[in-house]
Every structure is written in C-alpha cells, then in structure tokens.
Amino acid sequence: MTTTARYDAAQFPKPSLPALPVLSSLKLNRTASNTIPAGVLTCTHRVHLYSGRYAIFLALQCANIGAGDRILVPAYHCLAMIEPLRLSGVEPVYYPLNADLSVTVTELSKRIDQNVKAIIVVHYFGFPQNFQAIRHLADQYHLIMLEDCAHTCFGQKEGIGVGHLGDYAIASTMKFYPSVHGGILASAHHELKTDGLKQPSFAVEVKTLINGLELAHQYGRLAYFGKLLKMIAWLKLLVFKLKSPSTNKVISANKTNQNPPPEYAMSPAWLGCQASRVSQFFMQQTRINDLVQMRQAHYDQFLAALQNRSDCRPLYPIRTPESVPQVFPLYVNNCLPVFVQLKKQGVPIIRFGEFLDDAVTGNTCQVSLDYAEHVLQFPCHQSLSKVEVKWIIARLILALDANSDI
Known part of the structure; x- marks a missing residue:
C-alpha cells in the first residue's frame, strides 16, 4: 500500500478548530422530539461499533464472506476500508469511478467472476447516489451489496434512504456526532450477528467521557465546565493507567509497513466490541x-x-x-x-x-x-x-x- 507522504506531518501544529464534531453546551438536545432523518440510523437492524472499519469487518462475517473470496471496491478509497477486507482474507478488486464519483455498471460487470461475492459502493462526502442499477446487478449475480455510508449518515435518493438499498450498510457516526468514536453496522433486510459482541469496560466508558469533555474544552466549546474539567483532571491520570482496547497492540494486514497510518490500524479487542454507552449517549443528546x-x-x-x-x-x-x-x-x-x-x-x-x-x-x-x-x-x-x-x-x-x- 502507498503510504509515503511528500511532507512532514510533524511540522504542522494542532488545528485551531476541530476537524470533527465536538461536544458543545449549545448543541445539546433539550427537547423531547429529536426525529432522525432517513438514513442508516432508520434501518430496521443496527448495532453500534467502535468505527466504520469494524462495521465492515462485522458485515463480512454476517454475509459469510471470508478467505479466498473477492469483493469489488471503488478505486477511490481510504485504507480504513481495505484493512478489514485483508484481515478477513478477502481480496479487493478495484473498479473505476467517473469524475462525479458515480459508478458505471458495465465496469462492474467486467470484474465479476465466480470468486466475487460482494460489491462495496460509497456515497461520497455526504451526497447520496442512485445505486438502483447496481442493486439489480448484485441481484442478477447473487452478490451482497454493502453500502458504505461513512460520509452519509443521513440523506436519500429517489425516495430511498441511504443504507436501505444494500444488504448491509456501514456508517461512521463520529463524523457526524460528537461521539469521540463510533460506527454502525445496519441492515434494512437482514438480522445482524451480534451475539458475540461485548460491552466496553467501565474504564473505557470513563475515558471516553473524559476525552469527549476535554476535547470540547480544548476548542473552547464547554466554557461553563472548564473549572469542572480541571477538578477531574486527576481522574484522567488515574484512568489512563488502566488497560483499554484502544491501547492494545494494533493489527494490520500490511505486514511490510512498520508504522501504518492510524486510519487503518485496527485493535483486536475492538473487533468484538460494541461502541461505548457514553459515545451513544453523546449521539442521543445531539x-x-x-x-x-x-x-x-x-x-x-x-x-x-x-x-x-x-x-x-x-x-x-x-x-x-x-x-x-x-x-x-x-x-x-x-x-x-x-x-x-x-x-x-x-x-x-x-x-x-x-x-x-x-x-x-x-x-x-x-x-x-x-x-x-x-x-x-x-x-x-x-x-x-x-x-x-x-x-x-x-x-x-x-x-x-x-x-x-x-
């Protein structure tokens, strides 16, 4: 995998503004009504996980896709999409995209063989695409269709909510909510295999809470809680000494790279773990x-x-x-x-x-x-x-x- 940058990231200071949503006292839900728009979160079956890449990993398990199988994947991707495939022993087969990031069905058809078991399609950057033709293609060849909605928790196209057309859909809730971490595996058509999933430890829950509050305070979002955060700083020092899944050794299918970028390094502990209750609470309060x-x-x-x-x-x-x-x-x-x-x-x-x-x-x-x-x-x-x-x-x-x- 290509990982060589043409700049030294160490030369850059911390961003002056948050790249992802953070907690804000002005953005909390104070009303009983908080209707969720059409999208992944309105699918019938859902499970909250640590991030979108862990949702992809679980989706493969739910679809019984594994070693020796192949999946059609868009050529424009992040490595976090590819890592769970390789960890599952699945070979990605890349297909081209048009300039508007749409997909041509004929290009997909060229790449389908007896080992191809699924197609991953992506709604890029929050703009829903029409994947009806790809749904028909998947049905024709008896393939699983996985909708990657990491950029599109919400939205619809031709009256169909994102995530509802595919057999499975994944989302990255931490891109839309101040949840510190968070991803979702969802399906409007199939029940999900969640029996083996466990809840994070109490230490992880506390650390998630502290990290969320501290991050918000660093960007000046919780002015009223500044003094409180200083008072509980000692708690962070104590809790950070406790072991959690996020501090375990990461695993990567890229064996030749000694320092993989964080976005596609995966912790074994989080593979079988649900998202923290704290992160889900932050979502509910948005x-x-x-x-x-x-x-x-x-x-x-x-x-x-x-x-x-x-x-x-x-x-x-x-x-x-x-x-x-x-x-x-x-x-x-x-x-x-x-x-x-x-x-x-x-x-x-x-x-x-x-x-x-x-x-x-x-x-x-x-x-x-x-x-x-x-x-x-x-x-x-x-x-x-x-x-x-x-x-x-x-x-x-x-x-x-x-x-x-x-």
Missing part, C-alpha cells in the same frame, strides 16, 4: 435539526466563496436538499503547497483517499489518482460557527492566491 441545517449552511458558505475560481473547483457545485454534507470537498489545482500552507496556519483539513492501495494505477482509474493528489476536504460540521467557517475560507483564499498556477 439536536438533529441543528446538525442538518448547520452542515448545509456551512457548505453553502464555502460554495458561495469558492465556486467561481479558476484555481480550484468544488466537487459538488450544487448542494441538493436531501444531502447532509460530511465535508466540503475541493479540487485544488496546485494542491500540495496550498495544503502545507494551511496546515501550518492551523486550518483543519481532511484528506480522504490521499493514500491508495498500490494496486490502483492509472490503468485502473485515473480519476482516483487525480483526486488523491488534488482533493482537500474542509470541515462543515455543526460544532463550527459561521465565523469560524469564514476564518477557514479567508485563509484558504489567501493560500490559493499565493500558490496560484494560473
């Missing part, structure tokens, strides 16, 4: 209406400021009403110097797909290689204010102007 409306408003803020530039382009120049954006994905012509300049200034940036499996080449999918090189994602979550989004945009525009290749 006001869904605010989550949806603020993400959409922040995305529109980015869009209004950047859609007419010649040195970059939004991957999705139109935000559809049914979309709840995970991030604002931006194609930057002269990407690397812009990225480095922004990171040095403390601007939070996410780089999905920056590292791809070595099996993905120009012959596999040129779009994926291009996007891995040029697409940056900026947070637009509900823990940010309009002023903070404006701050990100202002620095982004300055970096674009300073590094324009026009």
